[in-house]
Amino acid sequence: MSRARPRRREADPKRSGAWGRxxxxxxTAALMLMLKGYRILARRWRAPGAEIDLIVRRGNWLVFVEVKARTRLADAEIALGFAQRRRITAAAERFCAAHPRHADCDRRYDMILVSKGALPRHIPGAFDANF
Structure with missing residues (x-):
């Protein structure tokens, strides 16, 4: 008796376009940070329930970066909610536990805002773990 395979869902063009953007x-954010002297440690680092877009290091700073791309920079700036900040800081704790050589670094949570037709905007210390 053969089992029918589940039908493959068609990709939503709107969704796949957002993924590509x-x-x-x-x-773009990674290149900008490298030009500023940061070393990329991880891209799209996953922990249960969260993902950190970029993890970078410069000197003794270990920086967890959230990248937001929107049509307008102002929209990107307000796109990081409380729940997402909480997930990012929890994932950062997991990263440090999994990579003890970085555990003694000073930590910071940055944002990089990206919008078509504008230069990316880097916001160091966009939020902290004690929000």
Whole structure:
């Protein structure tokens, strides 16, 4: 008796376009940070229930970066909610536990805002773990 395979869902073009724009924004942010002297440790680092777009290091700073791409920079700036900040800080704790050589670094949570037709905007210390 053969089992029928589940039907494959068609990709939503709107959704796949957003995914591609997000990947491009992350690449743009990574290049910008490298030009500023940061070393990329991880891209799209996953922990249960969360993902950190970029984890970078410069000197003794271990920086967890959230990249937001929107049509307008102002929209990108307000796109990071309380629940997402909580997930990012929890994932950062997991990263440090999994990579003890970085555990003694000073930590910071940055945002990079990306919008078509504008230069990316880096916001160091956009939020902290004690929000």
């Amino acid at each position: 997000g990947r491009l924004a992350e690449t």
